[in-house]
Amino acid sequence: xxxxxxxxxxxxxxxxxxxxxVGLPLIYTFGMTIGAWKKDLGLLDGKLFGLLMRSGLISLxxxxxxxxxxxxxxxxxxxxxxxxxxxxxxxLLIPLFVSPYILAVAWRDLFLILGxxxxxxxxxxxxxxxxxxxxxxxxxxxxSGLSNIDASLxxxxxxxxxxKEVFWKIIxxxxxxxxxxxxxxxxxxxxxxxxxxxxxxxxxxxxxxFTQFSAFYNHxxxxxxxxxxxxxxIALLFAERQYLAEAPFFSIGTKGVKxxxxxxxxxxxxxxxxxxxxxxxxxxIVVLFAQAAQGGTAVFLKSFNLLRHSFLxxxxxxxxxxxxxxxxxxxxALGYLGQGRRRYQDYFDGMLLILFAIPSTILGVSLxxxxxxxxxxxxxxxxxxxxxxxxxxxxxxxxxxIKNSVRQIPKSLIESAEIVGVNYWLRLxxxxxxxxxxxxxxxxxxxxxxxxxxxxxxxxxxPPGTEIMPIxxxxxxxxxxxxxxxxxxxxxxxxxxxxxxxxxxxxxxIASKREKxxx
Amino acid sequence: MKHISIxxxxxxxxxLSSCGKTKNEVVxxxxxxxxxxxxxxxxxxxxxxxxxxxxxxxxxxxxxxxLNRLLAEKNNPQADVxxxxxxxxxxxxxQRGVTASYHSALAQDISPIFKDSEGHWTGFSARARVxxxxxxxxxxxxxxxxxxxLGNEKYKGKVxxxxxxxxxxxxxxxxxxxxxxxxxxxxxxxxxxxxxxVIATSNGDVKKRVVxxxxxxxxxxxxxxxxxxxxxxxxxxxxLDQVGLGSLIMPxxxxxxxxxxxxxxxxxxxxxxxSSKTEAKLAKSCAQMPLHKNVLIPKDVPSLDAIVPMQxxxxxxxxxxxxxxxxxxxxxxx
Numbered sequence: 001x002x003x004x005x006x007x008x009x010x011x012x013x014x015x016x017x018x019x020x021x022v023g024l025p026l027i028y029t030f031g032m033t034i035g036a037w038k039k040d041l042g043l044l045d046g047k048l049f050g051l052l053m054r055s056g057l058i059s060l061x062x063x064x065x066x067x068x069x070x071x072x073x074x075x076x077x078x079x080x081x082x083x084x085x086x087x088x089x090x091x092l093l094i095p096l097f098v099s100p101y102i103l104a105v106a107w108r109d110l111f112l113i114l115g116x117x118x119x120x121x122x123x124x125x126x127x128x129x130x131x132x133x134x135x136x137x138x139x140x141x142x143x144s145g146l147s148n149i150d151a152s153l154x155x156x157x158x159x160x161x162x163x164k165e166v167f168w169k170i171i172x173x174x175x176x177x178x179x180x181x182x183x184x185x186x187x188x189x190x191x192x193x194x195x196x197x198x199x200x201x202x203x204x205x206x207x208x209x210f211t212q213f214s215a216f217y218n219h220x221x222x223x224x225x226x227x228x229x230x231x232x233x234i235a236l237l238f239a240e241r242q243y244l245a246e247a248p249f250f251s252i253g254t255k256g257v258k259x260x261x262x263x264x265x266x267x268x269x270x271x272x273x274x275x276x277x278x279x280x281x282x283x284x285i286v287v288l289f290a291q292a293a294q295g296g297t298a299v300f301l302k303s304f305n306l307l308r309h310s311f312l313x314x315x316x317x318x319x320x321x322x323x324x325x326x327x328x329x330x331x332x333a334l335g336y337l338g339q340g341r342r343r344y345q346d347y348f349d350g351m352l353l354i355l356f357a358i359p360s361t362i363l364g365v366s367l368x369x370x371x372x373x374x375x376x377x378x379x380x381x382x383x384x385x386x387x388x389x390x391x392x393x394x395x396x397x398x399x400x401x402i403k404n405s406v407r408q409i410p411k412s413l414i415e416s417a418e419i420v421g422v423n424y425w426l427r428l429x430x431x432x433x434x435x436x437x438x439x440x441x442x443x444x445x446x447x448x449x450x451x452x453x454x455x456x457x458x459x460x461x462x463p464p465g466t467e468i469m470p471i472x473x474x475x476x477x478x479x480x481x482x483x484x485x486x487x488x489x490x491x492x493x494x495x496x497x498x499x500x501x502x503x504x505x506x507x508x509x510i511a512s513k514r515e516k517x518x519x
Numbered sequence: 520m521k522h523i524s525i526x527x528x529x530x531x532x533x534x535l536s537s538c539g540k541t542k543n544e545v546v547x548x549x550x551x552x553x554x555x556x557x558x559x560x561x562x563x564x565x566x567x568x569x570x571x572x573x574x575x576x577x578x579x580x581x582x583x584x585x586l587n588r589l590l591a592e593k594n595n596p597q598a599d600v601x602x603x604x605x606x607x608x609x610x611x612x613x614q615r616g617v618t619a620s621y622h623s624a625l626a627q628d629i630s631p632i633f634k635d636s637e638g639h640w641t642g643f644s645a646r647a648r649v650x651x652x653x654x655x656x657x658x659x660x661x662x663x664x665x666x667x668x669l670g671n672e673k674y675k676g677k678v679x680x681x682x683x684x685x686x687x688x689x690x691x692x693x694x695x696x697x698x699x700x701x702x703x704x705x706x707x708x709x710x711x712x713x714x715x716x717v718i719a720t721s722n723g724d725v726k727k728r729v730v731x732x733x734x735x736x737x738x739x740x741x742x743x744x745x746x747x748x749x750x751x752x753x754x755x756x757x758x759l760d761q762v763g764l765g766s767l768i769m770p771x772x773x774x775x776x777x778x779x780x781x782x783x784x785x786x787x788x789x790x791x792x793x794s795s796k797t798e799a800k801l802a803k804s805c806a807q808m809p810l811h812k813n814v815l816i817p818k819d820v821p822s823l824d825a826i827v828p829m830q831x832x833x834x835x836x837x838x839x840x841x842x843x844x845x846x847x848x849x850x851x852x853x
Contacts, residue, residue, distance in 0.1 A: 112731055199720050215684040216844055368591040460588055464546045465572030475553040475575040481750055
């Protein structure tokens with residue numbers, strides 16, 4: 001009973017905060033345009049649904065590719081003892097630091113150098129670039145799932161059968177929630193992505209929404225069309241839930257239980273990971289370096305000077321944003337602790353999903369229309385509006401990452417503690433959080449990276465006079481030379497890497513302090 | 520728990536610390552590329568002591584940010600001034616009640632063609648639509664002289680334009696519909712389509728494709744073409760239709776926002792932008808052509824007097840644009 005009350009209190013506070021700060025603005029905007037929807041309904045034709053199907057198919061290909069590649073890379077990086085894996089894990093994240101648009105530019109330049117400019121390259125290029133951008137996300141999600149597998153399960157299996165069998169019959173089923181999360185998240189990210197398809201000239205559903213928004217200034221139709229995206233995403237989540245409800249959940253490798261790490265007898269794993277890094281990270285960086293080098297060393301100094309005022313602000317905002325969305329994610333995910341029906345948690349999940357699936361521009365306009373009132377100016381004209389945007393946009397991802405681990409926590413652990421009278425908060429501190437720590441860290445790290453590079457909503461919301469790194473690069477690059485643009489991107493990369501290393505350092509410091517305390 | 524409380528207190532403090540406002544300030548939203556607009560705004564700040572808070576946008580996002588933001592903020596405006604790279608966007612804002620009237624004394628010698636008679640926008644420093652071509656791919660004799668040449672079989676697959684649903688390309692097409700009439704303009708667009716014209720994402724993308732030799736020539740703005748020349752690219756630039764239709768001239772425009780929170784400072788900034796000094800700076804940084812007389816400009820910047828302009832009314836062209844948007848959309852998609 002105490003558990004229920006304590007959980008309900010924290011759940012209610014966070015649920016209603018998210019609802020009021022981010023959900024309500026969206027409802028307000030939808031409400032304002034609802035009168036025009038009858039007219040908009042007439043504009044939905046077969047062509048539009050065909051476009052939606054095509055976008056769905058492209059997103060499905062991207063999410064499948066990202067997840068398959070993610071499984072392979074995560075296996076080598078999280079389950080084997082390949083050399084330099086800590087460094088390789090960080091390098092792998094680099095495509096997430098850069099605006100997808102800039103990566104698309106770098107890749108198209110590379111295609112041109114290679115003499116590839118036919119029309120089919122647009123589709124291949126778009127799918128390839130988006131896959132490369134989203135593979136790190138898949139690796140993080142699947143890696144987190146792999147880290148949670150109890151070594152005893154694999155070891156028992158290995159005593160009876162071959163490793164191949166263990167992989168197919170034990171490891172893959174155990175990471176099924178992570179695989180499905182990867183598929184769903186990458187699908188939603190891909191179907192909402194605008195800049196890369198637009199750059200490669202591939203017409204998808206988001207380019208249609210953008211056209212209504214920017215060429216016709218038809219906000220109501222753009223909002224109405226974006227509702228179709230939300231419907232697809234909710235259908236996807238529903239299907240996922242139905243599927244996962246039947247999936248078996250096994251106990252996970254927790255604190256005090258050793259994680260199984262396989263010794264690689266050959267360098268195959270290292271070569272595969274290195275090959276991927278060369279393709280997804282090395283080649284675009286070489287292109288960017290080659291272009292920046294044409295401007296000499298002075299161009300790097302100029303880029304640094306142009307961007308330096310935005311460094312601290314961007315990192316602080318991303319850090320605060322990541323903290324908030326991780327908190328929301330933890331509370332949303334804790335509702336799934338144990339078994340049973342979780343109606344309110346499902347509502348929370350649904351709300352976070354809708355916020356995530358809404359195109360950035362629509363979310364931006366909703367927040368403007370809601371917060372741009374004299375009484376709320378203290379929020380609208382401050383950086384708080386950006387953090388609210390970040391939370392709305394990415395809390396779903398944090399919740400999803402943490403929820404997978406929550407669902408794997410054995411009910412017996414919680415019940416044992418409950419029987420001996422351990423209160424709710426102590427159970428969280430001593431049992432649940434230590435188990436969830438890898439997922440919470442992953443959610444925070446992913447959140448930080450996504451907030452640091454967020455452009456679509458932030459460009460609509462950033463207070464006048466505020467300097468934010470991705471926006472500054474984007475607004476400067478329009479008429480800057482290729483070498484200055486490339487140098488700026490490299491500076492952003494360096495600063496983002498420093499930020500990520502700082503987070504790893506902080507995590508290491510906290511972990512070592514905790515270990516000392518337990519010793 | 521104590522650590523968590525301290526952490527959240529710090530977060531809250533950081534969020535609230537940015538809530539304060541200084542009064543001697545002006546808020547400007549601009550769709551003019553930051554590399555060119557920011558130095559001008561910094562100079563204004565230094566010379567007047569008025570703090571400039573800017574929101575920048577870029578053609579790459581089709582200026583979605585600032586324009587949609589101004590429309591969404593209409594009931595409680597945050598901006599005082601909007602500086603646009605072309606008149607079309609400003610006219611859309613005027614039609615939706617976002618702009619206010621202000622007749623600046625500094626714009627008295629600017630031709631009435633480049634000003635709104637009601638004072639809702641004033642033009643300055645103009646760009647023009649030009650053809651940029653790669654000298655390795657086209658000889659001087661092969662270079663098109665008229666926009667209509669682009670529909671000739673000779674240039675099949677060799678021409679790029681930016682997406683005509685956005686930016687200055689929309690403006691150019693609307694001007695063509697305005698000048699030629701619906702049927703002739705449609706014929707021209709059909710000839711482009713038949714000739715497999717490449718639709719790039721932006722004018723910058725057109726420039727880039729021509730510079731890299733992916734495409735022989737393309738329509739773009741003078742500032743993009745000037746930048747390519749400055750970078751040493753082997754490209755040439757041509758003002759099309761100098762016998763006949765003329766080239767489209769696109770002034771920057773500036774306007775006061777209706778119910779601007781810092782109206783007095785907004786007017787000072789508008790005056791500053793409309794000065795000959797600003798036009799001279801824009802001529803130097805991005806080859807924009809001054810609308811004031813007797814402004815000193817670099818040798819490589821063309822004078823408006825030397826160009827045959829397309830005879831259009833900007834307000835009518837903006838209206839025409841709204842009429843043809845659906846046609847342009849289907850033209851792009853089919």
